[in-house]
Amino acid sequence: QVLQALAHCHAQGITHRNLKPKYIMLEEAGGAAAPHGRAGGALPGERWNVRISDFNSPYRAPEILLGSTHYTTAIDVWAAGCVFAEAASGQMLFVGDSDIGQLFKIFEVLGTPGAAKATPWRGVEALPHYNELFPNMPPRDWARFPALAPLLAQPDAADLLSRMLALDPTERISAAGALEHPFF
Numbered sequence: 001q002v003l004q005a006l007a008h009c010h011a012q013g014i015t016h017r018n019l020k021p022k023y024i025m026l027e028e029a030g031g032a033a034a035p036h037g038r039a040g041g042a043l044p045g046e047r048w049n050v051r052i053s054d055f056n057s058p059y060r061a062p063e064i065l066l067g068s069t070h071y072t073t074a075i076d077v078w079a080a081g082c083v084f085a086e087a088a089s090g091q092m093l094f095v096g097d098s099d100i101g102q103l104f105k106i107f108e109v110l111g112t113p114g115a116a117k118a119t120p121w122r123g124v125e126a127l128p129h130y131n132e133l134f135p136n137m138p139p140r141d142w143a144r145f146p147a148l149a150p151l152l153a154q155p156d157a158a159d160l161l162s163r164m165l166a167l168d169p170t171e172r173i174s175a176a177g178a179l180e181h182p183f184f
Contacts, residue, residue, distance in 0.1 A: 001050035002080055006175035010073040016052060019079035020059040021086060025051045059083070060094075062113070063169050065103045067128030074169035077178065081164025088157075089147035099129070104137075110167050111139035121168040156183040 002024060009016060026048045058064050061078035063071050085093050094109070096102030111119030114130070118138045124130055142152050142161075152158045160183040163173035173181070 001048075002052060002083065003175045003178050005050070005052050006073070006076050006080060007179060010076070010175055015071075015073050016076045016079070017058050019052065019076055019083060021083055023052055024083065027051065060099075060102055061169065062103065062106050062167055063127065065099050065106075066124065066130050069128075072169060073175070074172040077164050077172050077175055078169075080175065080178070081161055084164065085145070085148060085151070085161060088151035089145060091145065091147050093145065104135075106167070107134070107137045109140055109142070109144060110165065112137045113167050119167055122170075124168070154183070156181070159183070 002019075006016065006019070029047055029049055058075050059079035059082055061071070061075040064075060082093050094102055094105040096105045107113075111117070112134050113119045113121035113124045114132070114134070115122075115125065116132075117134070117136050125132070142148055142158070152161070160173070160178060160181045163181070164178060166172040178184075
């Protein structure tokens with residue numbers, strides 16, 4: 001339902017910018033719910049409605065941490081991927097004590113992006129906060145998060161998570177594309 005809500009918002013040209021667990025609310029399906037196809041609402045036979053709220057600043061996609069002021073709905077898919085992993089593991093993925101700290105937590109898992117770095121992302125060097133001196137960290141296995149093991153043991157779940165958390169936003173799956181993913 002979170003992906004359905006994001007797909008609806010994105011189809012209207014609206015970016016959430018602040019998706020995180022505290023802004024995803026559950027209510028029993030018998031309560032007042034938005035109609036199916038809107039931001040919230042239960043599908044037939046579902047017990048819970050999911051609503052997203054607080055459209056503000058992001059659960060930080062790497063392009064925002066690197067200073068991009070022109071970004072796409074891919075930032076919401078990044079946040080949804082972080083929420084997906086957190087819901088499965090009970091742990092936040094990329095916890096840093098600052099923007100650079102959070103970036104480095106991302107790079108520790110997905111690799112440092114750039115033409116001369118471990119992970120491709122065409123044009124990342126042009127972002128305002130990108131620094132050629134970033135350490136060249138190689139991508140690592142998700143095994144670094146043992147709490148994710150049950151989720152990642154399912155190949156479709158592992159594939160969906162990797163597509164949602166692609167460093168390059170142009171390579172990230174869309175919310176609508178995620179809804180069509182074999183995991184679901």
